[in-house]
Amino acid sequence: MVRTRDTHDQASLKAAALENLWMHSTDWTQMAEEGGPTIVVSGQGVRVTDSEGKTWLDVHGGYASVNVGYGQSEIAETMLAQMRNLTYFPQGTTTEPLIRLVEKLGSMLPGDLERVWPVSGGSEANETAIKIARAFHKKRGEPGRYKIISRKGSYHGATAGVMWLGGGAGLSDYEPAPPGMVYAPQPNPSRCELGGTTPSECASLCAQAIEDLILFHGPKTVAALIAEPITSAGGAIVPGDEYWPMVRDICDRTGVLLIADEVVCGFGRTGKMFASEHWDLVPDLMTIGKGLTSSYLPMAATVATTRVADVFAGQDNIFRQALTFGGHPVTAAVALKNIEIIERDGLVENSAKVGEYFLSRLHELKERHEVVRDVRGKGLLLGIDMTADAKTNGQADQRSGLGKRLTSKLRDQGLLLKCGDNAISMGPPLCITREDVDEIVKGLDIAFGEI
Numbered sequence: 001m002v003r004t005r006d007t008h009d010q011a012s013l014k015a016a017a018l019e020n021l022w023m024h025s026t027d028w029t030q031m032a033e034e035g036g037p038t039i040v041v042s043g044q045g046v047r048v049t050d051s052e053g054k055t056w057l058d059v060h061g062g063y064a065s066v067n068v069g070y071g072q073s074e075i076a077e078t079m080l081a082q083m084r085n086l087t088y089f090p091q092g093t094t095t096e097p098l099i100r101l102v103e104k105l106g107s108m109l110p111g112d113l114e115r116v117w118p119v120s121g122g123s124e125a126n127e128t129a130i131k132i133a134r135a136f137h138k139k140r141g142e143p144g145r146y147k148i149i150s151r152k153g154s155y156h157g158a159t160a161g162v163m164w165l166g167g168g169a170g171l172s173d174y175e176p177a178p179p180g181m182v183y184a185p186q187p188n189p190s191r192c193e194l195g196g197t198t199p200s201e202c203a204s205l206c207a208q209a210i211e212d213l214i215l216f217h218g219p220k221t222v223a224a225l226i227a228e229p230i231t232s233a234g235g236a237i238v239p240g241d242e243y244w245p246m247v248r249d250i251c252d253r254t255g256v257l258l259i260a261d262e263v264v265c266g267f268g269r270t271g272k273m274f275a276s277e278h279w280d281l282v283p284d285l286m287t288i289g290k291g292l293t294s295s296y297l298p299m300a301a302t303v304a305t306t307r308v309a310d311v312f313a314g315q316d317n318i319f320r321q322a323l324t325f326g327g328h329p330v331t332a333a334v335a336l337k338n339i340e341i342i343e344r345d346g347l348v349e350n351s352a353k354v355g356e357y358f359l360s361r362l363h364e365l366k367e368r369h370e371v372v373r374d375v376r377g378k379g380l381l382l383g384i385d386m387t388a389d390a391k392t393n394g395q396a397d398q399r400s401g402l403g404k405r406l407t408s409k410l411r412d413q414g415l416l417l418k419c420g421d422n423a424i425s426m427g428p429p430l431c432i433t434r435e436d437v438d439e440i441v442k443g444l445d446i447a448f449g450e451i
């Protein structure tokens with residue numbers, strides 16, 4: 001229906017949203033019952049203000065993506081200056097902001113991860129990584145390597161291919177699945193699928209399971225393993241220290257490329273610039289997004305080591321892909337300024353320090369509330385594992401509505417945090433203070449108490 005409004009008062013804005021907006025992961029009938037969506041109009045640091053003047057603390061920092069926090073006017077100025085100067089580029093040319101950005105990334109990333117393929121979002125970055133991995137093997141004379149191993153319960157994006165990674169619930173609407181998706185166990189020390197009773201034991205069992213899967217399928221059929229160094233989905237799963245050295249070694253021995261998805265973990269989220277650094281891990285391909293621009297503009301990238309990228313050298317041998325918005329000069333300028341702010345303001349260090357404090361406060365909640373089964377994470381990627389039944393440690397049934405009830409209790413206290421039924425994931429802006437953390441923990445304490 002075509003309709004114009006000259007006054008965008010609150011009621012008409014909400015009505016327009018209910019009628020025309022297809023919001024992410026949201027049921028609009030329920031939203032209608034709640035009186036329409038919260039419409040945010042401004043933000044500063046860790047807080048946003050809505051159209052009714054109420055201020056909220058954004059505990060999950062957008063989608064764990066607003067790393068420098070809201071309202072950095074320097075970024076807005078950078079954007080405007082670049083827009084005034086140059087907004088796009090003719091085919092076959094490139095731009096200065098993009099060159100400066102890829103040079104900067106090449107100097108920051110672990111090992112020889114230094115050839116950067118820019119894209120517009122994390123899903124595209126992972127699609128690109130998979131395409132590069134398959135093409136890499138084909139060009140080297142191993143065309144049978146097409147299978148991709150991911151870990152159960154992981155999330156790597158929403159587009160037609162990568163949505164099948166992790167094999168999560170709710171995919172049946174989109175069948176058929178593409179061939180070659182292989183699922184390995186998640187190295188979750190608090191719920192080790194393979195029965196490991198310590199983080200080390202769970203790590204070794206889960207790493208060994210990857211090798212077993214590769215051998216079962218035949219190494220010559222497996223292109224890559226994709227994994228987050230610390231799994232953000234399901235509440236910040238940190239593997240035991242044995243895991244990554246073992247997995248790196250398995251990939252080396254079997255010729256399987258290791259893709260580290262640092263879309264969430266990168267740019268200080270876990271208390272290091274990249275989470276791979278916690279284990280001196282150098283993957284063959286790394287994907288980055290979210291914190292690359294702190295979500296001020298859409299940008300992500302797939303980065304290859306020299307060994308991988310060099311396979312695509314030479315005329316008639318290129319990686320055949322083009323994306324209109326990949327490497328946009330305005331987003332590149334924003335990414336550069338964003339990285340400058342992360343470094344200048346010590347946000348990686350703040351993530352490590354305040355994250356440690358946050359985790360210690362979450363441990364207090366675990367002592368006090370039976371529903372809290374485990375708390376975990378690194379830096380400001382934190383999670384709470386919940387149980388519906390403290391005696392059996394059983395997980396909550398989705399019908400229990402635990403997540404929804406918690407979300408609503410937290411809203412009552414000015415905290416925006418979407419809770420799951422079994423786990424809560426938190427990824428606030430990296431500029432968060434201890435006082436902000438106290439406010440969140442107090443809110444959680446009250447919410448758990450009332451539940």
Ligand SMILES: Cc1ncc(COP(=O)(O)O)c(C=O)c1O
Pocket residue numbers: 063121122123124126155156157158228232261263264289290300
């Ligand atoms: C680990 C991980 N990888 C990839 C993606 C996909 O990124 P995007 O939503 O930018 O496509 C996400 C999104 O949340 C993610 O959490």
